[in-house]
């Protein structure tokens with residue numbers, strides 16, 4: 001059988017690159033040939049950007065050696081659910097949203113595949129104030145699946161570890177009870193499976209499958225919003241599982257009551273168990289996450305580099321990891337050790353982007369608008385509560401989001417002493433733990449300032 005174009009390209013590149021480069025960048029790609037050319041699926045945005053910058057030109061040259069027509073190479077983020085199809089196959093393939101979500105619809109005889117990501121375990125999950133409760137509840141569930149907290153509803157912003165925790169529970173249940181049937185899937189997958197079952201008249205089988213699992217883990221249930229038929233089906237599945245004391249774990253990017261387009265009866269059912277939130281991690285936890293990821297990759301990460309990254313990537317652990325991966329990949333490729341200067345250089349474009357946005361003035365302006373006070377009030381000596389709290393919030397945000405020292409921040413607030421700034425930071429940290437509103441304001445402001 002003749003070689004496909006992608007196989008040919010891989011062979012050529014394998015001969016040209018060193019094994020590390022080849023394994024890091026080229027091997028993870030999947031090639032699909034269609035009538036528009038060769039589509040390369042990269043596992044994430046970072047690999048895609050790197051391929052596009054470093055290898056696309058060369059790939060195009062290799063292709064032009066064997067094809068003289070206008071054969072194009074396109075890059076997309078995505079992956080196939082199964083082993084990569086031979087690139088010579090001319091079928092158009094849809095990239096999956098996530099590899100873990102790809103699960104074949106069960107056939108007769110009900111075969112369960114859990115799709116758990118082996119990296120997402122409790123061991124690799126760094127505990128911090130922001131996720132303590134969610135982690136503790138998750139551990140409880142693994143000890144008493146089906147009874148302690150059912151359903152367990154984990155909510156929180158993008159990239160904060162909800163899926164990680166959910167998989168960790170799945171692994172632990174599986175470990176305690178190796179025969180347990182655990183199904184993890186993204187809610188979009190549930191909807192797609194249901195639509196397929198309806199089209200193929202196999203809804204009975206669909207129901208039987210979902211109602212027969214010991215633990216059902218459904219990610220990002222906000223995607224159920226507005227999909228009435230799926231909600232109906234899910235509602236019945238949900239009830240059947242609860243009745244049988246099977247564990248249900250759900251994640252969502254917000255609290256159930258905040259999801260528009262979700263039926264009231266579902267919202268109320270979700271509240272039967274326990275709802276726990278994961279917040280953006282604080283600085284120390286971000287540093288701990290980076291150190292853990294680095295040591296798992298057997299990379300020495302100097303403290304000042306860990307702090308540089310942790311200070312600049314605050315609201316999403318996935319981005320935090322992405323920044324670290326970029327530094328590690330650059331160091332691997334160039335053979336340079338990871339130093340502060342090296343990391344600054346590797347992250348230059350990302351850091352520049354942030355530099356533009358976060359200044360003391362910007363924080364003051366944003367906080368003043370948020371609390372409907374004047375910037376001048378924040379800088380003034382006024383001590384009424386309506387001004388003092390926003391001022392403390394603004395100071396705490398300057399400490400968290402800029403590299404200014406306490407005295408510099410004090411100066412920027414009408415020449416206050418650095419102990420006043422320190423007091424403000426401590427006060428806000430304390431209130432974030434005790435007053436939901438303060439925590440919410442803080443997170444909202446960080447989001448506004450950093451995105």
Ligand SMILES: Nc1ncnc2c1ncn2[C@@H]1O[C@H](COP(=O)(O)OP(=O)(O)OP(=O)(O)O)[C@@H](O)[C@H]1O
Pocket residue numbers: 120124125126127131156157158159160161162163164165220251253289317318321
């Ligand atoms: N506390 C933590 N310790 C270690 N790694 C973490 C932690 N929190 C998040 N991560 C890592 O951050 C990345 C994103 O986490 P995850 O996919 O679980 O986020 P999510 O909240 O489900 O996001 P989304 O809303 O986009 O689905 C993963 O690689 C995960 O391992």
